Amino acid sequence: MQSLSVPDIIVGRLPLYLRALSHMISEGQEITSSQDLGERLGISSAQIRKDLSQFGEFGKQGTGYNISFLIDQLRKILHVDRIWDVVLVGAGDLGRAVANYRGFLERGFRIIGVYDNDPKKVGQPIGDFVIEEPSRMMEKIRQDRIEIAMLAVPSAAAQEAAENLVEAGVRAILCYAPTSLKVPKDVRVQYIDPVLHLQRMTYYVP
Amino acid sequence: MQSLSVPDIIVGRLPLYLRALSHMISEGQEITSSQDLGERLGISSAQIRKDLSQFGEFGKQGTGYNISFLIDQLRKILHVDRIWDVVLVGAGDLGRAVANYRGFLERGFRIIGVYDNDPKKVGQPIGDFVIEEPSRMMEKIRQDRIEIAMLAVPSAAAQEAAENLVEAGVRAILCYAPTSLKVPKDVRVQYIDPVLHLQRMTYYVP
DNA sequence: TAGATTGTTAATCGATTAACAATC
DNA sequence: TAGATTGTTAATCGATTAACAATC
Numbered sequence: 001m002q003s004l005s006v007p008d009i010i011v012g013r014l015p016l017y018l019r020a021l022s023h024m025i026s027e028g029q030e031i032t033s034s035q036d037l038g039e040r041l042g043i044s045s046a047q048i049r050k051d052l053s054q055f056g057e058f059g060k061q062g063t064g065y066n067i068s069f070l071i072d073q074l075r076k077i078l079h080v081d082r083i084w085d086v087v088l089v090g091a092g093d094l095g096r097a098v099a100n101y102r103g104f105l106e107r108g109f110r111i112i113g114v115y116d117n118d119p120k121k122v123g124q125p126i127g128d129f130v131i132e133e134p135s136r137m138m139e140k141i142r143q144d145r146i147e148i149a150m151l152a153v154p155s156a157a158a159q160e161a162a163e164n165l166v167e168a169g170v171r172a173i174l175c176y177a178p179t180s181l182k183v184p185k186d187v188r189v190q191y192i193d194p195v196l197h198l199q200r201m202t203y204y205v206p
Numbered sequence: 207m208q209s210l211s212v213p214d215i216i217v218g219r220l221p222l223y224l225r226a227l228s229h230m231i232s233e234g235q236e237i238t239s240s241q242d243l244g245e246r247l248g249i250s251s252a253q254i255r256k257d258l259s260q261f262g263e264f265g266k267q268g269t270g271y272n273i274s275f276l277i278d279q280l281r282k283i284l285h286v287d288r289i290w291d292v293v294l295v296g297a298g299d300l301g302r303a304v305a306n307y308r309g310f311l312e313r314g315f316r317i318i319g320v321y322d323n324d325p326k327k328v329g330q331p332i333g334d335f336v337i338e339e340p341s342r343m344m345e346k347i348r349q350d351r352i353e354i355a356m357l358a359v360p361s362a363a364a365q366e367a368a369e370n371l372v373e374a375g376v377r378a379i380l381c382y383a384p385t386s387l388k389v390p391k392d393v394r395v396q397y398i399d400p401v402l403h404l405q406r407m408t409y410y411v412p
Numbered sequence: 413t414a415g416a417t418t419g420t421t422a423a424t425c426g427a428t429t430a431a432c433a434a435t436c
Numbered sequence: 437t438a439g440a441t442t443g444t445t446a447a448t449c450g451a452t453t454a455a456c457a458a459t460c
Contacts, residue, residue, distance in 0.1 A: 007450080007451080009450095009451075010451095011406055011409050011410075012402075012406050014405070014406075014409070015401070015402040015405035015406055016402060018405065019384060019385075019399070019401075019402070020386065023385070033416085033417065033418090034417075034418075035417085040386060041386060042386075044452075044453065044454095045417090046452075046453055046454070046455095047451090047452065047453080049417090049418065049419060049420085050419085050420085050451095050452080050453090052419090053418090053419055053420070057418080057419070058418095059417075059418050059419080060417080060418070060459085060460055061416075061417050061418040061419085061458070061459045061460045062415075062416045062417050062418075062459070062460040063416080063417070063418085063460060064416085064417065064418080065418090077409070078405045078406075078408055078409050079408040079409060079411070079412055080405055080408055084404075084408060086404075092303075093302055093303040093306045093307070094303040094307070096299055096302075096303065097298075097299035097300040097302065097303040098400075100299045101299070101300070103384060103401060104400075104401060104404075107401045107404075107405070108401075108404070108405065108408070109401065109404055147411055148404065148407070148408070148411070150400070171411050172404075172407040172408070172410075172411050174400055174403050174404055174407070178225060178309060179229070180226065180246060180247060180248075188407045188410055188411065190403035190404070190406060190407055191403075192398055192400060192403065193225070194304075194310075194356070194380055194398060195221070195225075195309060195310060195313045195314075195315065196218075196221040196222060196225070197380050197396035197397075197398065198290075198292075198310075198313075198314070198315055198354065198378075198380055198396075199220070199221035199224065199284045199286055199313070199314065200214075200217055200218050200220075200221055200284075200396060201354070201378040201380070201394045201396055202284055202285040202286055202290060202314070202354070202378070203217050203220070203283070203284050203285060204217075204378075204394055205285070205353055205354070205377050205378050205394065206285055213426080213427080215426095215427075216427095239440085239441065239442090240441075240442075241441085250428075250429065250430095251441090252428075252429055252430070252431095253427090253428065253429080255441090255442065255443060255444085256427090256428080256429090256443085256444085258443090259442090259443055259444070263442080263443070264442095265441075265442050265443080266435085266436055266441080266442070267434070267435045267436045267440075267441050267442040267443085268435070268436040268439075268440045268441050268442075269436060269440080269441070269442085270440085270441065270442080271442090
């Protein structure tokens, strides 16, 4: 798809474009331009054209972009023209919120199991799932070749959980714990820590 | 504190430094170096020194940084050498997880109220709070001069909620809804959308 | 056609890294 | 002192923007 390697900062913007385009479609819009899209996102039109040009020519001069077509292309590029099965580790309040969130499926991700190492939680229901134990998780990841995990355990338990996930074959982890994981370099990790965002804002709100 | 304006990309790394330093302290470590800190975070030592030098001279040649001292300085720089009161809007599963999360307080943020516009939810308990209605939220923000809000409502309700918050005086919003908010330019917004992170990773996990 | 917008090139801007004198 | 590490400068690297020919 790409000739050489595309900068990660560009890859990181594509999901944002995809989200905005999907929103446009849901409002009945069929065509957009780099300027229109850029205004919604607070990004320059030049940057959007440059980003997309890394992957092909998706627009028409004078007209702009057909939104459905561009959505299809972005889905292919990002490999979300399929549904990814993911495991969820951690069945606390956050795990419950993640398990119940309907927004994953429509954007390419299906939770197929929820796991926790607390024996008191194992067997309990959580959303549409029943909490299972870690050994079952390892089995499941191996048998179904699961490659993506969401980690919603306390910080103290995150590293060990990540190691288990990697050992079983997971190659991408979305980590909700406020800690830095050590993983092999062929394993991708993305972090969500709301406090980092808050502290970034308080700098400007004195 | 800063002579001219500090690049936002640097501001964004300071909370990460602060988090790592706090972790070191909790493990009994008292001194660190730019190299030590950088290795934990996957950042070059030069970058860490350069970032910190924007705000002052915090280290000693030959020795490194006193962790407690550096933590204090970073807290001052980021304005988290105090506790910020914040309101939480949205009392669904995610709102509950946020309301129950103990990690905010120790890092500078105290939730002081939870609000939802669903009359069936108003009056119900959520964590240590009782869900209140939006009109009470407006009052509270005005009376207590609340400047920060966390927004955990569905996408469709996010823009209207944000407008109410801004009208009442909020100047920074942490938005959990997968949508772009339109706010006046003196209002800061940070976004959390787990799917963006997942889609960024699937690009590399084909 | 006239107007609009793309894809791309070159110019600008900003961020990162390397290197080292200063000094603890 | 000798070794280590800072803060800072200059060099490098990469990302963004401006501009425009191509063309729908």
